[in-house]
Amino acid sequence: MGFADSGVARGGQAAPDLLVAGAGVAGLWLAVKAARAGLSVLLVDPLNPGSGASGGFLGALMPHSPERWNGKKAFQFxxxxxxxDEVARLESETGAFCAYRRVGRLLPLSTERGRAAAIEQSTEARANWGGRYRFDVNHAPDRSGWPDMLRAPHGVVHETLSARLSPPGLLGALLSSLAVMPGVELRLGVAVVDIATAEHTVRLSDGSTVSYGHLALANGVDAFALIARTAGLQALSLGDGVKGQAALLDAGASPDLPLVYDDGVYVIVHENGHVAVGSTSENEFDDPVSTDAQLDEIVKRARKLCPVIKHAPEIRRWAGVRPRAIGRDPMLGPVPGAAGVLAMTGGFKISFGIAHRMADCLVAGLTGTEGPEIPLSFSVEHHVARAAGKPANG
Ligand SMILES: Cc1cc2nc3c(=O)[nH]c(=O)nc-3n(C[C@H](O)[C@H](O)[C@H](O)COP(=O)(O)OP(=O)(O)OC[C@H]3O[C@@H](n4cnc5c(N)ncnc54)[C@H](O)[C@@H]3O)c2cc1C
Structure with missing residues (x-):
């Protein structure tokens, strides 16, 4: 079923069917999926693609925990x-390499209570993940290839659903795909500044006015204020940014190794043996892109967790600001009171794993074709209700 009032006819002859604001992982996937569906697309960004939160190097693709199953978890699963398969298709179309691998994940268990909870989760995983992926609670010696891992006195969870990819590899592949598709224009150095919903036009930061059939706000943390303003709800805060810092180590580690996750610390071996370590979660910060002692602490914990990286030299540090919607879940779908305007943001810590499917939802709505359902808790209305302090609907 299509989105009400497509407005495409109002766009005028030169108007793209879809104008996308933001060339991060969300906007790039949306542009690719829309172009594949035959829509003309204009993608604008004031900076280079991947200049926002998508410009990091972690690339962990980890499921939510399998208990208390809901629409969000099913969507992410x-x-x-x-x-x-999405990455394989992109790679075969473009010749690009995304360094995707389903390596699984280890979660060291440091308490008996944690182990008991993990055993319950393994039952839930069997029920909710089906038979293809495992969630096993092992005794300490099974570390699935990691030569050494400290602090796992109560064993290790080994799940086989998690994967990783190279964020710059994926963004490069999406850009390569867009470069050869007809009806796609990428305009860098300009931001969407103002939206005139009645006219179906936006004003760009270079002073120009552009018409659109539909407009998708995929501009990360900056989307929340724009969405609120467009919906006439400027008094509401629909989301915020959570800063994260990460480091890259030159460890020469085996690319087969599963991800390791322990209490906020991620360790991810990439295809070239580099190991990404993250991340801080900072609700308050002055400088969105600086790194500091909080990252030192994360790296220290990671080295302790995985002695194989104990002495690996750091080769890069990076920080970015993740978009987190007020209702915690991603924000996806029509913006109320603004015909033709769509939201696609709020992927917070999981955007790289879900952006392709978020794009499928919007493209299905745009083309009036079958597609995945948008969970109720992703809808802009749901987030607006949360922001207004009303009970949410999903
Ligand atoms: C340290 C760290 C580690 C992370 N690790 C992972 C991980 O392992 N796995 C995972 O899935 N996720 C991870 N994330 C989260 C993930 O990176 C983000 O959720 C994701 O990048 C958000 O993508 P986005 O496209 O929504 O936003 P962004 O990538 O922020 O893109 C928004 C774009 O919009 C542009 N823009 C801004 N304003 C305008 C405007 N007015 N008009 C047009 N364009 C505009 C910006 O320039 C930017 O390019 C991590 C984040 C951080 C910070």
Missing amino acids: QSLVDLE
């Missing part, structure tokens, strides 16, 4: 299952 299917996204993670499908991404392997």
Whole structure:
């Protein structure tokens, strides 16, 4: 079923069917999927693609925990299952390399209580993930290839759904795909500044006015204020940014090794043996792109967790600001009171695993074709209700 009032006819002859604001992982996937569906696309960004939160190097694709199953978890699960084929298609179309691998994940268990909870989760995983992916609670000696891992006195969870990819590899592949598709224009150095919903036009930061059939706001953390303003709800805060810092180590580690996750610390071996370590979660910060002692602490914990990286030299540090919607879940779908305007943001810590499916939802709505359902808790209305302090609907 299509989105009400497509407005495409109002766009005028030169108007793209879809104007996308933001060339991060969300906007790039949306542009690719829309172009594949035959829509003309204009993608604008004031900076280079991947200059926002998508410009990091972690690339962890980890499922939510399998208990208390809900629409969000089901959406993410299917996204993670499908991404392997999505990446394979993108690679075969473009010749690009995304360094995707479903390596699984280890979660060291440091308490008996944690182990008991993990055993319950393994039952839930069997029920909710089906038979293809495992969630096993092992005794300490099974570390699935990691030569050494400290602090796992109560064993290790080994799940086989998690994967990783190279964020710059994926963004490069999406850009390569867009470069050869007809009806796609990428305009860098300009931001969407103002939206005139009645006219179906936007004013860009270079002073020009552009018409659109539909407009998708995929501009990361900056989307929340724009969405609120466009919906006439400028008094509401629909989301915020959570800063994260990460480091890259030159460890020469085996690319087969599963991800390791322990209490906020991620360790991810990439295809070239580099190991990405993250991340801080900072609600308050002055400088969105600086790194500091909080990252030192994360790296220290990671080295302790995985002695194989104990002495690996750091080769890069990076920080970015993740978009987190007020209702915590991603924000996806029509913006109320603004015909033709769509939201696609709020992927917070999981955007790389779900952006392709978020794009499928919007493209299905745009083309009036079958596509995945948008969970109720992703809808802009749901987030607006949360921001207004009203009970949410999903
Ligand atoms: C340290 C760290 C580690 C992370 N690790 C992972 C991970 O392992 N796995 C995972 O899935 N996710 C991870 N994330 C989260 C993930 O990176 C983000 O959720 C994701 O990048 C958000 O993508 P986006 O496209 O929504 O936003 P962004 O990537 O922020 O893109 C928004 C774009 O919009 C542009 N823009 C801004 N304003 C305008 C405007 N007015 N008009 C047009 N364009 C505009 C910006 O220039 C930017 O290019 C991590 C984040 C951080 C910070």
